[in-house]
Amino acid sequence: MTAAFSLHDVTFGYDRHPAVHHLTGSFRVGSMTAVVGPNGAGKSTLLKGLIGHVVPLGGRLERNGLRQDDIAYLPQQAQIDRSFPISVMDTVLLGHWATNGLFRPVTRAQRREATEALLAVGLGGFGRRPVASLSAGQFQRVLFARMLVQNCPVILLDEPFNAIDAKTSADLLRMVVAWHGEGRTVVAVLHDLDQVRENFPDTLVIAREPVAWGMTAEVLRAEHLFQARQMAEAWDDRAEVCRRGVD
Amino acid sequence: MAVYAALIEPFVEFGFMRRALVACLALSVGGGPVGVLLVLRRMSLVGDALSHAVLPGAAIGFMIAGLSMMAMSLGGFVAGLVVATLSGLVARVTPQREDASFAAFYLISLALGVLIVSTHGNNVDLMHVLFGTILAVDDASLLLVVSIATLTLFALAVIGRGLIVECFDPGFLRAVGAPGAIVHFVFLALVVMNLVAGFHALGTLMAVGLMMLPAVAARFWAGEVASLAATSGVIAFGSGYAGLLVSYHAGLPSGPAIILVAGGLYIVSFVAGPRGSLRVRLTPRRHLEA
Numbered sequence: 199m200t201a202a203f204s205l206h207d208v209t210f211g212y213d214r215h216p217a218v219h220h221l222t223g224s225f226r227v228g229s230m231t232a233v234v235g236p237n238g239a240g241k242s243t244l245l246k247g248l249i250g251h252v253v254p255l256g257g258r259l260e261r262n263g264l265r266q267d268d269i270a271y272l273p274q275q276a277q278i279d280r281s282f283p284i285s286v287m288d289t290v291l292l293g294h295w296a297t298n299g300l301f302r303p304v305t306r307a308q309r310r311e312a313t314e315a316l317l318a319v320g321l322g323g324f325g326r327r328p329v330a331s332l333s334a335g336q337f338q339r340v341l342f343a344r345m346l347v348q349n350c351p352v353i354l355l356d357e358p359f360n361a362i363d364a365k366t367s368a369d370l371l372r373m374v375v376a377w378h379g380e381g382r383t384v385v386a387v388l389h390d391l392d393q394v395r396e397n398f399p400d401t402l403v404i405a406r407e408p409v410a411w412g413m414t415a416e417v418l419r420a421e422h423l424f425q426a427r428q429m430a431e432a433w434d435d436r437a438e439v440c441r442r443g444v445d
Numbered sequence: 446m447a448v449y450a451a452l453i454e455p456f457v458e459f460g461f462m463r464r465a466l467v468a469c470l471a472l473s474v475g476g477g478p479v480g481v482l483l484v485l486r487r488m489s490l491v492g493d494a495l496s497h498a499v500l501p502g503a504a505i506g507f508m509i510a511g512l513s514m515m516a517m518s519l520g521g522f523v524a525g526l527v528v529a530t531l532s533g534l535v536a537r538v539t540p541q542r543e544d545a546s547f548a549a550f551y552l553i554s555l556a557l558g559v560l561i562v563s564t565h566g567n568n569v570d571l572m573h574v575l576f577g578t579i580l581a582v583d584d585a586s587l588l589l590v591v592s593i594a595t596l597t598l599f600a601l602a603v604i605g606r607g608l609i610v611e612c613f614d615p616g617f618l619r620a621v622g623a624p625g626a627i628v629h630f631v632f633l634a635l636v637v638m639n640l641v642a643g644f645h646a647l648g649t650l651m652a653v654g655l656m657m658l659p660a661v662a663a664r665f666w667a668g669e670v671a672s673l674a675a676t677s678g679v680i681a682f683g684s685g686y687a688g689l690l691v692s693y694h695a696g697l698p699s700g701p702a703i704i705l706v707a708g709g710l711y712i713v714s715f716v717a718g719p720r721g722s723l724r725v726r727l728t729p730r731r732h733l734e735a
Binding site: 249251266267269270271273277278279282283284285289292295296299300301328 | 485603604606607609610612613614615616617619620621622623624628668669670673
């Protein structure tokens with residue numbers, strides 16, 4: 199079984215303080231993994247590490263031949279300027295970045311693909327609308343349409359269904375499940391444990407330290423969740439240098 | 446005939462007015478889109494900072510070569526680039542945000558510029574650098590200003606997509622591994638170049654006015670990047686044309702006249718423009734079906 203990402207004793211963090219502490223394991227090619235844990239548990243940092251926005255403070259991350267544009271990454275919404283004067287169609291067309299880059303023109307076939315992607319997320323006919331006029335849920339659908347167009351073998355989702363209504367999250371979740379069915383690798387940070395139990399074969403419970411990682415039914419057990427809640431959200435300015443694995 | 450005498454004759458009659466008008470056109474074509482992108486990137490005040498940062502370079506150029514257009518332009522361009530680069534670097538390698546590092550470096554640069562000008566020039570020179578002389582634009586300056594406008598449009602066409610994505614969704618640009626930092630730097634170089642073009646005509650203090658005022662006014666008329674840029678260019682050129690006439694007929698200095706006309710158009714825009722203006726706010730119409 200080949201791995202999309204292999205982590206060997208990896209620590210990610212900021213200013214030498216670990217946010218993900220000594221994580222070892224791998225995300226198999228074609229696996230669909232939910233990452234759960236309390237706030238401040240390092241879930242977003244883990245995704246940022248996988249995409250390469252954060253470099254390991256220690257340990258080794260292997261991306262096993264994945265190129266940067268093989269990975270589609272959906273960050274938490276706050277980082278996007280939704281008041282920017284750009285149309286829905288142009289936003290979706292950005293999904294062609296891997297082929298078009300900075301300079302190449304958009305072809306008619308690519309435009310057709312983007313139109314179909316908008317149809318697939320239930321936003322047919324929205325192409326000319328400015329993104330500023332969309333609701334949060336509609337905007338999330340647009341970002342999913344962009345990921346459809348990106349057509350990447352690996353997809354990282356950071357709390358994709360936050361502040362999204364039940365209908366929209368059900369629609370979008372169906373797309374994620376379909377991606378899994380097509381053999382893509384999916385890693386998603388989620389809070390809704392029922393959703394995880396029903397849809398995600400694998401789960402990683404994390405609370406800065408890894409708590410449990412494996413088949414969802416095995417991993418999502420009361421003692422693991424209790425353990426995760428117990429772990430302090432500690433940021434100690436005078437923390438000692440971590441010696442684990444050194445001595 | 447009176448209309449002709451008031452609106453057209455000055456440009457037919459006098460070569461310096463014609464050159465000034467062409468300079469305004471070039472400044473509008475280049476500065477319009479650059480200003481709009483600055484506003485969209487929430488960097489409206491960075492233009493102001495950079496226009497001050499240009500001063501020591503222009504002053505050093507003046508020291509070395511006297512009132513030489515090339516020397517002062519080159520000096521100003523280098524000084525602006527140094528400030529932009531240092532600010533960008535500090536913002537990227539430390540937790541400090543870019544607006545803060547810009548403030549620090551442009552203030553250093555400005556003080557340095559004032560120091561150089563006051564120890565090596567006289568007040569007339571200082572006034573020239575600070576306020577420019579659009580009515581004394583010679584052919585060489587004109588060529589420079591027009592070249593910069595041309596280069597700006599070409600460069601924007603090349604980096605446009607990257608710039609827009611960097612404003613709208615910088616995380617996406619990073620995720621796909623595009624060179625956002627390079628795009629950003631090229632853009633800052635364009636800003637500096639257009640300010641250098643502007644300071645010949647309008648002086649370092651006023652140059653940024655013809656870039657920013659039309660850009661912020663355009664927001665009340667247009668809603669897409671391309672139409673915003675076009676509107677901004679048109680407003681800028683209209684300000685230049687009207688400002689030159691005002692200065693000609695009333696015997697006022699041309700730089701401030703042009704910027705004040707642009708300021709007037711900005712006020713008209715936010716009072717009466719069709720998008721989000723006071724008028725729209727104060728005269729609500731019945732809501733729609735859907």
